Amino acid sequence: MSMQQRFDDSPMVRPSRRDGSAEPLVRFDQVTKRYGSLTVLDQLNLEVSPGEKVAIIGPSGSGKSTLLRALMTLETIDDGVIEVDGEPLTHMPTAGGHLIPANARHQRRIRGRIGMVFQSFNLFPHMNALQNVIEAPVQVLGMSKAEASQRGEELLAMVGLEDKLGHYPAQLSGGQQQRVAIARALAMRPKVMLFDEVTSALDPELCGEVLNVIRQLGEAHNLTMLMVTHQMGFAREFADRVCFFYKGRIHEQGTPEELFGNPREERTQAFLSAVNEAH
Ligand SMILES: Nc1ncnc2c1ncn2[C@@H]1O[C@H](COP(=O)(O)OP(=O)(O)OP(=O)(O)O)[C@@H](O)[C@H]1O
Numbered sequence: 001m002s003m004q005q006r007f008d009d010s011p012m013v014r015p016s017r018r019d020g021s022a023e024p025l026v027r028f029d030q031v032t033k034r035y036g037s038l039t040v041l042d043q044l045n046l047e048v049s050p051g052e053k054v055a056i057i058g059p060s061g062s063g064k065s066t067l068l069r070a071l072m073t074l075e076t077i078d079d080g081v082i083e084v085d086g087e088p089l090t091h092m093p094t095a096g097g098h099l100i101p102a103n104a105r106h107q108r109r110i111r112g113r114i115g116m117v118f119q120s121f122n123l124f125p126h127m128n129a130l131q132n133v134i135e136a137p138v139q140v141l142g143m144s145k146a147e148a149s150q151r152g153e154e155l156l157a158m159v160g161l162e163d164k165l166g167h168y169p170a171q172l173s174g175g176q177q178q179r180v181a182i183a184r185a186l187a188m189r190p191k192v193m194l195f196d197e198v199t200s201a202l203d204p205e206l207c208g209e210v211l212n213v214i215r216q217l218g219e220a221h222n223l224t225m226l227m228v229t230h231q232m233g234f235a236r237e238f239a240d241r242v243c244f245f246y247k248g249r250i251h252e253q254g255t256p257e258e259l260f261g262n263p264r265e266e267r268t269q270a271f272l273s274a275v276n277e278a279h
């Protein structure tokens with residue numbers, strides 16, 4: 001079936017769920033992403049509820065970063081639909097009620113609900129911490145500089161950097177830079193935060209600082225979080241659900257107790273024992 005047919009056949013508004021559970025905030029429906037002959041996301045399905053904390057684990061190359069990048073619209077997808085808050089990210093409805101590929105404006109609007117933090121901090125090197133945090137609210141949201149600065153200071157205080165507002169990235173440790181990156185993503189008031197191995201470039205002590213900030217965020221705000229991590233200890237303690245990725249699909253998922261304590265699938269067991277041996 002072609003993509004167009006599928007969208008034409010699909011109703012615009014899905015009926016509310018029979019079991020009464022909340023609509024997912026993020027929904028991947030049969031999402032496929034290919035690079036040439038390599039299928040990186042393979043008819044992937046994933047639903048994330050509002051406020052849910054989902055850890056994504058799995059071998060290198062299994063598609064974890066691609067999943068987050070697709071949600072952030074940094075990658076296009078070849079088939080399927082991604083929805084944020086009930087609205088398709090990659091498609092938009094026509095007046096006649098059909099779905100057509102989204103234009104840039106639609107994508108920007110939906111993407112505004114999502115913040116992402118990367119392994120490499122990606123701060124603007126020529127801007128100090130506060131300037132990094134206020135840049136997008138001023139440029140993209142059109143917030144006044146005064147309002148953005150006030151909020152930026154609050155956010156930097158929240159990540160423990162109230163005394164580093166004027167520091168440039170080169171004057172900050174890796175952990176501090178990563179915390180600026182978190183504050184910068186939060187400045188856009190996202191509903192969903194994506195973290196892609198945000199502690200991998202940090203030594204253990206700095207890593208702890210960053211994880212503490214993420215933990216506090218999770219507790220203090222009802223933020224929905226998707227986190228790709230190699231830190232099984234953190235995933236276990238922090239996540240409501242752990243998804244084990246393998247070959248572009250969720251091979252197994254469950255609560256941390258289920259997935260770490262009693263993995264059912266052979267591939268999950270092999271991955272977890274390899275990770276345990278490495279530590
Ligand atoms: N731009 C690209 N062009 C071609 N292939 C790509 C591109 N980006 C990613 N890939 C391939 O897609 C696959 C999935 O990549 P992805 O980065 O999602 O993996 P990952 O699960 O995040 O791995 P890791 O744990 O190493 O970060 C890999 O085989 C990768 O080589």
Ligand SMILES: [Mg+2]
Binds near residue numbers: 065
């Ligand atoms: Mg990755």
